[in-house]
Amino acid sequence: MAKGFQTLPGFRDFYPDECAARNYVFEVWRKVARRYGFVEYEGPILEPTDLYRKKSGDEIVNQLFCFQDKGERDVSMRPELTPTLARMAAARQRDFKKPLRWFSIGQHFRYEKHQKGRGREFYQFNCDILGEESVFADAELAALSIDLMREMGFTAEDFKIRVSDRNAWTNFAEESGVPEDRLTAFLQIIDKMERAPEEKTNELLKEFDLDLEKVRAFIGTGADASDTLKDLIADLTSRGLADFVEVDLNIVRGLAYYTGAVFEVFDIGKGMRAVAGGGRYDQLIGLIGGVDMPACGFAMGDMVITDLIRETEAPNQLLDAAIAGAQSVDVFVVIADEERRADANKVVQDLRNAGWDVAQPLSSVKVGKQFQAAEQQGAGFAVVVGAEFPEVSLKNLADRSESKCDADELVASLSSLAPAK
Amino acid sequence: MAKGFQTLPGFRDFYPDECAARNYVFEVWRKVARRYGFVEYEGPILEPTDLYRKKSGDEIVNQLFCFQDKGERDVSMRPELTPTLARMAAARQRDFKKPLRWFSIGQHFRYEKHQKGRGREFYQFNCDILGEESVFADAELAALSIDLMREMGFTAEDFKIRVSDRNAWTNFAEESGVPEDRLTAFLQIIDKMERAPEEKTNELLKEFDLDLEKVRAFIGTGADASDTLKDLIADLTSRGLADFVEVDLNIVRGLAYYTGAVFEVFDIGKGMRAVAGGGRYDQLIGLIGGVDMPACGFAMGDMVITDLIRETEAPNQLLDAAIAGAQSVDVFVVIADEERRADANKVVQDLRNAGWDVAQPLSSVKVGKQFQAAEQQGAGFAVVVGAEFPEVSLKNLADRSESKCDADELVASLSSLAPAK
Numbered sequence: 124m125a126k127g128f129q130t131l132p133g134f135r136d137f138y139p140d141e142c143a144a145r146n147y148v149f150e151v152w153r154k155v156a157r158r159y160g161f162v163e164y165e166g167p168i169l170e171p172t173d174l175y176r177k178k179s180g181d182e183i184v185n186q187l188f189c190f191q192d193k194g195e196r197d198v199s200m201r202p203e204l205t206p207t208l209a210r211m212a213a214a215r216q217r218d219f220k221k222p223l224r225w226f227s228i229g230q231h232f233r234y235e236k237h238q239k240g241r242g243r244e245f246y247q248f249n250c251d252i253l254g255e256e257s258v259f260a261d262a263e264l265a266a267l268s269i270d271l272m273r274e275m276g277f278t279a280e281d282f283k284i285r286v287s288d289r290n291a292w293t294n295f296a297e298e299s300g301v302p303e304d305r306l307t308a309f310l311q312i313i314d315k316m317e318r319a320p321e322e323k324t325n326e327l328l329k330e331f332d333l334d335l336e337k338v339r340a341f342i343g344t345g346a347d348a349s350d351t352l353k354d355l356i357a358d359l360t361s362r363g364l365a366d367f368v369e370v371d372l373n374i375v376r377g378l379a380y381y382t383g384a385v386f387e388v389f390d391i392g393k394g395m396r397a398v399a400g401g402g403r404y405d406q407l408i409g410l411i412g413g414v415d416m417p418a419c420g421f422a423m424g425d426m427v428i429t430d431l432i433r434e435t436e437a438p439n440q441l442l443d444a445a446i447a448g449a450q451s452v453d454v455f456v457v458i459a460d461e462e463r464r465a466d467a468n469k470v471v472q473d474l475r476n477a478g479w480d481v482a483q484p485l486s487s488v489k490v491g492k493q494f495q496a497a498e499q500q501g502a503g504f505a506v507v508v509g510a511e512f513p514e515v516s517l518k519n520l521a522d523r524s525e526s527k528c529d530a531d532e533l534v535a536s537l538s539s540l541a542p543a544k
Numbered sequence: 545m546a547k548g549f550q551t552l553p554g555f556r557d558f559y560p561d562e563c564a565a566r567n568y569v570f571e572v573w574r575k576v577a578r579r580y581g582f583v584e585y586e587g588p589i590l591e592p593t594d595l596y597r598k599k600s601g602d603e604i605v606n607q608l609f610c611f612q613d614k615g616e617r618d619v620s621m622r623p624e625l626t627p628t629l630a631r632m633a634a635a636r637q638r639d640f641k642k643p644l645r646w647f648s649i650g651q652h653f654r655y656e657k658h659q660k661g662r663g664r665e666f667y668q669f670n671c672d673i674l675g676e677e678s679v680f681a682d683a684e685l686a687a688l689s690i691d692l693m694r695e696m697g698f699t700a701e702d703f704k705i706r707v708s709d710r711n712a713w714t715n716f717a718e719e720s721g722v723p724e725d726r727l728t729a730f731l732q733i734i735d736k737m738e739r740a741p742e743e744k745t746n747e748l749l750k751e752f753d754l755d756l757e758k759v760r761a762f763i764g765t766g767a768d769a770s771d772t773l774k775d776l777i778a779d780l781t782s783r784g785l786a787d788f789v790e791v792d793l794n795i796v797r798g799l800a801y802y803t804g805a806v807f808e809v810f811d812i813g814k815g816m817r818a819v820a821g822g823g824r825y826d827q828l829i830g831l832i833g834g835v836d837m838p839a840c841g842f843a844m845g846d847m848v849i850t851d852l853i854r855e856t857e858a859p860n861q862l863l864d865a866a867i868a869g870a871q872s873v874d875v876f877v878v879i880a881d882e883e884r885r886a887d888a889n890k891v892v893q894d895l896r897n898a899g900w901d902v903a904q905p906l907s908s909v910k911v912g913k914q915f916q917a918a919e920q921q922g923a924g925f926a927v928v929v930g931a932e933f934p935e936v937s938l939k940n941l942a943d944r945s946e947s948k949c950d951a952d953e954l955v956a957s958l959s960s961l962a963p964a965k
Contacts, residue, residue: 128595128631128832131619134588136632139646142584158896160873160903160921163563167555167665168589168651169609169621174549188590190611193655198552200590200621210549211557220920222906225560230589234614244588257907259885270896361886362893411549452581464680465782472783475579475691482581485643486678499641500581 133243143449145246147442148425148432149228151274152248156226159267161250164225166207168232172197174206177411178380188232188243200232204249205404205420206411212253213412221254221416242426250401251420253408258351261384261403261419262358268388268399268421269359269367275428276438279366282398286355286386287374289402291348295341301331307379313338314375342372351384380404386421390431398431399423451501453541456483457493459509467508470515470530474506477534503541506533554656554664564870566667568863569846569853570649572695573669577647580688582671585646587628589653593618595627598832599801609653609664621653625670626825626841627832633674634833642675642837663847671822672841674829679772682805682824682840683779689809689820689842690780690788696849697859700787703819707776707807708795710823712769716762722752728800734759735796763793772805801825807842811852819852820844872922875958877904878914880930888929891936891951895927898955924962927954 130136137145153163172189188200201207204227212223227249234243250267252260265284272282292310301309312327316338325335346352352370359368376385385402389395401421408416432438454474458467467483474481482500484493490507497505497520505518513530517537528536551557558566574584593610609621622628625648633644648670655664671688673681686705693703713731722730733748737759746756767773773791780789797806806823810816822842829837853859875895879888888904895902903921905914911928918926918941926939934951938958949957 128592128598130588131590131592131613131617132615134590136588136628136635137586138632138636139583139585142586145586146584157870158899158901160901162560162871163567164560165558165563165566167551167557169552169555169653169665171549171552177549188611188613190609192552192609194553196552207557211559214557215559220917224903232590244590252906255906259906263906266893357886358889361889363890364893450583465778468779468782469784472687472785478579480579480581482645485673485676485680485684496641 131243135242135244139450140446143446144429144442145425146449147445148275148429149246150445151271152226152228152423155267155271155274156248156250158270159224159263161224161226161267163227164208164211165227165229166201166204166211168201168230169198170201170207172199174210174411175199175202178206178209178407186233186235188234202231202233204229204231204247204422205251205407208249208251208253208420209408209411209418212416212418213408213414216254216412216414216416222260223251223253225253226250246425248399248423248425249420250422251418253418254416255419256405256417258354258384259358261351261386262355262362264401264419264421265355265359265368265386266362266364268386268423269364271423272367272388272398275432276441277431277435278437281390281392281431281435281438282367283389283391284359284368284386285371285374285389286352286368286384287370287372287376288349288351288384289375289381290351290383291372292375295348296331299331299333299337301333305331310375311377313373314377317373345370345372348372355384376400376402380407380410382406383419388423390427392431392434394431394434396427396431398428447501451480451503452482453479453502454481454504454506454537455493455497455500455502456481457490457497457505457507458484458488459490459507460512461487463508463510463512466512466530470506470508470533473530473534474537477538479537504537506537552664556663556665560871561867564867565850565863566846567870568866569696569850570667571866572692573647573649573844576688576692576695577669577671579691580645580684582645582647582688585629585632585648586650587622587625587632587648589622589651590619591622591628593620595631595832596620596623599627599630599828607654607656609655623652623654625650625652625668625843626672626828629670629672629674629841630829630832630839633837634829634835637675637833637835637837643681644672644674646674647671667846669820669844669846670841671843672839674839675837676840677826677838679775679805680779682772682807683776683783685822685840685842686776686780686789686807687783687785689807689844690785692844693788693809693819696853697862698852698856699858702811702813702852702856702859703788704810704812705780705789705807706792706795706810707773707789707805708791708793708797709770709772709805710796710802711772711804712793713796716769720752720754720758722754726752731796732798734794735798738794766791766793769793776805797821797823801828801831803827804840809844813852813855815852815855817848817852819849868922872924873901873903874923874962875900875902875925875927876914876918876921876923877902878911878918878926878928879905879909880911880928881933882908884929884931884933887933887951891927891929891954894951894955895958898959900958925958927958 175183192198232244316324381402382405383403387397388399403419405417432442456471507516516527518525596604613619653665737745802823803826804824808818809820824840826838877892892904928937937948939946
C-alpha cells in the first residue's frame with residue numbers, strides 16, 4: 124500500500140547526512156558574510172508573479188512554479204531573490220543607513236529540465252551591497268566570494284574569480300557601431316562564445332559587422348579596457364588576494380540588467396563551472412521598487428559548490444568532518460541495570476544542563492548493544508550507570524581509558540577530560 | 545511606478561531584525577535538539593497533494609496552497625512535516641538504527657484566515673522518535689520540550705507541560721458505551737470543552753449518554769487514569785523536571801491519529817496558549833509509508849513562541865541580545881586618509897583572516913560619519929588607519945580607551961584586549 128509516494132522530480136529529501144552537508148555550506152556562507160559585516164534577511168518563498176515578469180519579461184513564466192491561489196492571485200514560488208530584495212529595500216529605504224550589506228540564505232524554485240547540478244529547487248546565498256556606487260563595493264563582494272571559497276578549503280589552485288566590466292563591452296559595442304537596441308543580442312553572443320564553435324560565433328558576429336578577431340583583440344586588452352577593472356584589481360591586490368583574481372573579458376554574464384563590473388567564481392579544475400556570479404545592477408531597484416539605489420551583488424547556489432567540494436580533497440575532508448560532528452553526541456549514558464533508569468535519567472539531565480550533547484537507551488537494551496549505539500553515535504565518552512550507583516564509571520571511548528566517580532562529581536570530572544562547552 | 549508590489553497576505557518579509565529573531569529561535573531549537581542526541585533532516589517544500597489527502601482526508605485540500613505543476617502533477621506546498629517524515633523514514637528504514645531521533649526546522653504553508661499568531665506561512669520545529677514504543681521515548685520528548693523553554697529563559701512560572709493519554713480516553717469511552725465509529729466525534733467534544741459553554745458541552749455529551757459530571761470525574765482521576773501517565777510522570781520526576789509537568793486529561797489534541805500519550809506546552813500567563821504539542825502516533829507511518837513503526841513526536845511553531853518571548857521579561861532580553869549580536873561587527877576600520885585605503889584594505893583583510901567580523905567605509909566618508917557608522921554597527925573596536933600608517937590607533941568603543949600599535953601587531957593587540965574567536 125501507499126508505496127506510491129515519491130519525492131517530486133527535481134526535489135530533494137535531506138536525510139541526516141545530506142542535511143548536515145547542507146547546513147555546513149549554510150554555516151560557511153553565514154560565517155563569512157558576518158565576517159564582512161553583512162546582516163541576514165529573508166523574503167517570502169511565494170511572491171506575486173508580476174514581480175518576476177517586471178524584471179525578466181513574460182518568458183520567465185515558463186520556468187516558474189506559478190499558480191492561482193485560493194484568493195485568485197497569480198503567485199509564484201520564487202525563482203531568485205533579487206526582485207524581492209529590490210521590493211524590500213525600496214519599501215523601507217529610509218529606515219537603513221546606506222550602504223546596506225545584506226545577505227540571505229534561502230530556497231528557490233525553477234521548473235526546468237532536471238539534470239546534474241540543477242534541480243527544480245536549490246538553495247542560494249545572495250549577498251548584496253545597496254546604496255553604494257563606488258567600485259570598492261564591487262571589490263568587497265569579490266573579496267567576500269574569495270573568502271567563502273578559502274573558508275571551504277579551496278586554494279588558488281582550485282578556483283579563480285574572473286572579473287569583467289559590462290560598461291567596457293557597452294563602449295566597445297557602441298564604438299563598433301552595434302545599435303543600442305541590439306546590445307543585448309550582441310552580449311548574448313559574447314556570453315556563449317566560449318562554448319560555441321568559432322564558425323558559428325563568426326557567423327553571428329557578421330550581422331554586427333564584427334568578427335572573432337576584433338572581439339578577441341578587445342578581450343586581449345584585459346584590465347586596460349576600463350578604469351573600473353583597474354580599480355577593482357588594485358583593491359583586491361591591496362587585500363593580498365591578487366592570486367585569486369584575473370581579468371577576463373569573456374565574462375559578460377547573461378542577464379540584461381548588469382550595468383558595471385561583473386564577476387564569476389570559476390572552477391579551474393576539469394569541471395570549469397561557474398560556482399557563483401554577480402555584478403553591478405544600478406537600475407534594477409528603481410525599476411522594481413521605484414527608488415533609485417545603486418547596487419551590486421552575487422549569488423552562489425548549493426548544488427554546484429557541493430559537487431565541487433566532493434571532488435576536491437581538502438574541502439571534502441572538511442565537509443566530512445562537519446557531517447560527522449553534526450550527528451555525534453558527546454556522551455552516551457549506558458544503563459547497565461534497568462532498575463537504575465531513574466538514577467540514569469538524573470545523570471543524563473545533569474549532563475545536558477551543563478551543555479553536553481547526550482543520548483541514552485529509551486528502553487531496556489543489552490549493555491553490549493548500548494556500547495554499539497554509543498560508537499554509532501560518535502560519542503566521545505560513555506557513562507555507565509549500574510548497581511554501584513551513585514558510583515558511575517566514565518569511559519573515554521577514544522583511548523579506552525576508564526575512571527570511576529560519584530554521580531555528583533560527574534560533570535566536573537568530564538569537564539576536566541574534555542574541552543568545556 | 546511599480547509601487548504596487550506588496551508582500552502577499554499572510555507572508556512575512558524578514559528584515560534584519562526579524563531575521564535575527566527568527567534565527568535565534570532556530571538556534572535554540574537546534575541546540576537543544578542536539579543536546580538530546582537528535583539529528584537534523586529536511587524534506588521538500590512541495591509534495592504530491594495525495595500525501596496529505598492520505599493522512600487527513602479531502603477536507604485538508606481546502607487549506608492547502610495546491611496546484612497543478614507544468615507536468616500536470618497535483619502538488620501542494622507542505623502544510624506540515626509528518627507525512628514527509630513518514631514517507632522518508634519508511635523509504636529507508638533499513639539504513640538507520642532504531643530508534644531514530646530526528647528533528648527538522650522548516651517552513652510550512654496553510655491557506656487560512658490571516659490572524660495574529662497565524663500566518664499563511666510559518667516555521668515549525670518538528671521533533672520525533674521513531675521505532676521506539678516505550679513511554680520513555682514520550683518522556684524524552686516532553687523533557688526536550690521543557691528544555692527548549694528553559695533555554696529561551698522561561699521558568700515554571702511561565703509554562704507547564706500538560707500531559708494526557710489518548711488510550712485512557714479510549715478506554716473511558718469504551719466503558720461508557722461510546723460506539724467505536726463515533727470515538728473521534730466524542731474526542732472532539734472533549735478537545736473543545738475548555739473553551740465551550742457548559743450547557744453546550746452537556747448538550748453534545750447527551751448524545752453519548754454522558755454528561756459533564758461523569759466526564760469531569762474521569763478527568764479528576766489524573767495520573768491514576770493510566771500506567772502510561774504514571775510512568776511518564778515518574779520518568780520526568782527522576783530528571784528533576786516535575787515542576788514543569790502536570791497531568792491534565794482535558795488535553796486530547798484534536799488530530800485523529802494519536803494513539804497514546806499526548807502533551808502540550810502551555811503558556812500559564814494570561815495568554816493561555818498552546819505553544820507546542822504532540823504525542824504518540826504508532827499507526828501513521830504504516831498508513832503513509834507502508835512500514836510498521838511506532839512513533840512519537842511534537843511540533844513548535846515560530847509565531848506563538850516569538851509572541852510569548854516578546855511578552856516575557858527574561859526571554860525577551862535574551863532575544864534582544866541575540867538580535868543585537870547578530871548584526872554587530874567586532875571592528876570598524878576607519879579610513880582617516882583616503883590615500884591610505886590600500887593599507888586599510890590590508891588591515892581589514894588581516895583582521896578577517898584572523899576571524900574577526902569587520903566593516904569599513906566603501907567610499908570616501910568623513911571620519912566623524914565613520915565613527916557614527918561604527919557605533920551603529922555595534923563595533924566593539926575602531927581601528928584608525930591614517931597618515932601615520934603603519935602606525936594605527938586602536939580605540940575601545942566601550943570604555944573609550946585608546947592605544948597605538950604597528951599594523952603588523954594589530955591582530956595580536958586586539959586578541960589581547962578581546963576574547964579570542
